Structures are given as C-alpha cells and as structure tokens.
Amino acid sequence: TKKKLNELHKTVKSVDYSSSRLTSQYDKSIGEVTETFNFYMSMLAERKLEVVKELDKLYSTKQVALSVFGQKIHESTDKIDQMVNFTEKLLQSASKQDVLLFQTSLESRMAHLVTSLPQLDLANTVQLEFISNFQAIQVGVRNQFGYIKSGSVTGVSL
Secondary structure, three states: OHHHHHHHHHHHHHHHHHHHHHHHHHHHHHHHHHHHHHHHHHHHHHHHHHHHHHHHHHHHHHHHHHHHHHHHHHHHHHHHHHHHHHHHHHHHOHHHHHHHHHHHHHHHHHHHHHHHOOOOOOHHHHHOOOOOOOOHHHHHHHHHHHOOOOOOOOOOOO
C-alpha cells in the first residue's frame, strides 16, 4: 500500500503539473488569439485605406470629367446660340442674294458645330460602387484566422 500511495502522490504531482501546463498553454493561446485579431484588424484597416484612396481617386477623376464635359457643352451651346442669332439677324436684315451667298458657309459651320458636340458616356461616368461579398469574408475569416489544436481527452480510471 505504501507503494500505491507513492504512485498516487506522483500522480497528484503529475496532475498538478499538467494543470499548470494546461493553464500556461491556455494563457499563451489567448494571447495568440489577441495577437492574431490585432494583426487581422490592422490588415483590414490597411485595406480600408487602400479602397477609400482608390474611391477618392476615381471620384475625383469622374468629377473632373463631368466638369470638363459640362464646360464644353456650355461652350458649344454658346457657339450655337451665337450662330442662330447671327443667322436670324442675317435673315432679317440681308437681301435674298446676300443670304444665298452665306448659306453654304452657314450650313457647314452649323453642321460642324453640331457634329463636334462633346460626347460623354454619363452612365459610365456616374457609376462608382463598392461591392462587398460578406459570405466570402465570413468564410475567409473562418479559414484564415486560425484554429485550435487539442489532444483528445481520454477517460481516467482510478
């Protein structure tokens, strides 16, 4: 029985050591989970900044394109207005022969103004959208965040 008692004392020490080791591994694992979380968050923050920067750049480019297009349309409108006013004054004040002299020139100038109107694909210019895939993010986080490795728990018989 003394031998059995010594074995039990050794077993108690072994259990105490194992418990202490388990606590140490638990604390270390919690620290690693926190470290992984912080790293993941920093990567997300970095990606967010990249996407926002890209959005800002695209937004600015599209705003400039819209502004330039608006200015060109305004200039074209002014030129066509001037041409229409000139033609109306010419028709009111000039003789038929004078109008006929200018007719070809006026028609070609008006045709040029109309055909040289600036073009812009407004639907494409105003399209700016961030598309997220929440399901893929969820799967990615589960696959990339890490996993728990645990030995199997076996029954202890006393």
